[in-house]
Amino acid sequence: MATSRLGFSFLLSLFLAVACSTVARQLRFVTVIYRHGDRSPIKAYPKDPYQESDWPQGFGQLSQVGMMQHWELGQALRTRYSGFLNKSYDRQEAYIRSTDCDRTLMSAEANLAGLYPPEGSQLFNPNISWQPVPVHTVPESQDRLLKFPLLNCPRYQQLQRETRQSAEYVNKTRENANFMAMVANETGIQNISLESVWSVYDTLFCEQSHNLTLPPWVSPNVLQRLKDLKDFSFRFLFGIHRQVEKGRLQGGVLLGQILKNISEAANTSRPQRLKLITYSAHDTTVVALQMALNVYNGKQTPYASCHMFELYEEDSGNFSVEMYFRNESGKEPFPVALPDCPQRCPLQDFLLKTQSVISQEWDHDCQVPSTSQDTEVIIALAVCGSILFLLVILLLTVLFRLQAQPTGYRHVSDEGEDQP
Template sequence: MAGGQSGSRGWGSPPPLLLARGLGLLLLLLPRPPAQARSLRFVILLYRHGDRSPVKAYPKDPYQEGEWPQGFGQLTKVCPGAPTLGLSRVEGMLQHWELGQALRRRYQGFLNASYHREEVYIRSTDFDRTLMSAEANLAGLFPVEGAQSFNPNITWQPIPVHTVPEAQDKLLKFPLGPCPRFEQLQNETRQTPEYQNETAKNAQFLEMVANETGVTDLTLETAWNIYDTLFCEQTHDLPLPTWASPQTMQRLRQLKDLSFRFLFGMYQPTEKARLQGGVLLAEIRKNLTWAASASRHPKLLVYSAHDTTLVALQMALDIYNGEQAPYASCHMFELYQEDDGNFTVEMYFRNDSTKAPWPLALLGCSQRCPLPDFLRLTLPLVPEDWEQECQGTSSVADTEVIVALAVCGSILSLLILLLLTVLFRMQAQPPGYRHVADGEDHA
């Protein structure tokens, strides 16, 4: 992943050691070092960007893009007069700076006090808000000290954040696509009783919202756009229209959470995981395995992404709490080496800046999960060949039938064409006609 490319050589994406099914066995066969105190060896962080302006306005929205200083979808800074550390009014840049400081306190003694490029690798999606969130976070995580200061008036230093163009991002921007099988699963999800019941139950409500907003064809899957816009406006103290009552906002929020389940759960969740969150999980597994086996490796790998990234991963791991990941929330993977030399994985989720991160545990494992067990339990969620699995579920026999029918159709078309050609020529030459060769009399 050096240079930001998933799967290439580098700290962000180490070279594969063995096939996925052999990772657990490899770890069991590794020589054990002498007994030592339990120690943190490696950390992977996945966080959502900070507070932002709406991604777009609805047709009848009184607040269009000109209302926002940097336009739509941009990370926000502290508004004049707003409290600097109040949970509800901390704006995007400060939220991530504060998260960076919290991470500095958590990993004090593990990370160097100053930035060292050998220790840290940061990758972001190619969006202004995620790139800027990563930069603000790093400002809090690695405050400038001593020789790293390049100007006494600037308490900040540039730290590289890697990315790839949005169209090429097959790691962090969800839902991943194009993927025909995932689209087929979405269509099948729409036919489930749960989806049909929710559609019927919310039909009148969605019609009311569509009339008030001017949005056509509003569905369970697109209602989140309305909620997101209204939420951003409300968060920034813009008065909402009278129809957007607290009850309406609550119901829109429920539909927003439902849209996440539609995408990554509700129906065939394991297969959806393999096509979505399991792709990122595969990269995380590979990095944990590499850190447990390599003598030299970075200490910290950071992904700066979106709420859908967190939901896709957590739903794949079956640890999703059913609610949208808040701004600057952070999922942590911590790899420890125990005093007997074995490795364990611990997961935490920081979704509230006033509380300690919540410990998370895989189903079938303790919160301090042995690395071989973590790999074994997550293996069914990881695609063996994402491109192939995305092509659908047609069997080999079905493919052979399709090919045979295509060949027969082509042969039949050629025969028909040949027959028509012969008939045309027969009709063009009436009985008794004789071609006159060049040089003969034409009398």
């Protein structure tokens, strides 16, 4: 009987220890990056039967479907972080930033409508289940955090030129030459390339999504091939050649800010009320970030897809980072892990394994190395130096010959001699 009681006590103690351990682990901070919702196409191709006037708000605008997608994502985030975030909006708890683009600003607002429906005193009109929540932005020309690729970077432009010379890019161009010639003929686009063909797929995808009839030349195989080329164009932007360095110049900029915010949240000596930072952006933003993290799956990120960073404080007092990606409405996000790190990655390991793509001096890293930047200058200096060297040799030769003449010899004209 005593043995039975001891066994029961041991099991009870073990259960309580596990329970306490589970309770002790707490979520401390969340960062969310999502793509805008469904939209109209960015542009039409020259022979496109549908032009801007065929879209209610014109090109590149969030649709009602896109609004619903983000409202549902906001509700999903509200459910996921129930008990962590306040039920009602608290401006010191959440910060939202968007690119300065209609569809991302509107996506953020629709998302917030699902995340923070007004309750009690926040309900300013009983007939409106919505409240204004600030969304911050900066002009696109000044956005160096969310608008990728960052083109004002000479070194990145050089890396792209080198990427065009890579075997993979050259082979891909050769393999698709006839196909792209057909697409150019059907669309009326001149000088089509692997870098520009994405816009054809984007336009056709939007038209198909909005139940518009596609031209006869757009078979399912053609549409799939265009999609594959669009996926390749993302890899061209942020990978294929020197992916780590591209990551440092592109997605690593955003990752660096995210990790800075996470590190500040993990600083227990300076507790903060901020719990959530949300970034409303584009597919290129999400891809650039995931390429820098080396977790990109090679496929286009769907509308309203969402990458999450969650900072946890373990019962030991240490911190860990978990990542999740939600790419389909109605389904739970799936876990994402850094290479060579568990999905529950210790914060210090996470920082260590990503430091190669975090730039300490982005402006400096964007400069083209002098060995290639100054090639023409070096050649010009070399030519000038050679000419100068020859002139010096010529001058020394003349001086040497003058000094070699006999001492006291002086040539005078006959006209100055005395007559006998």
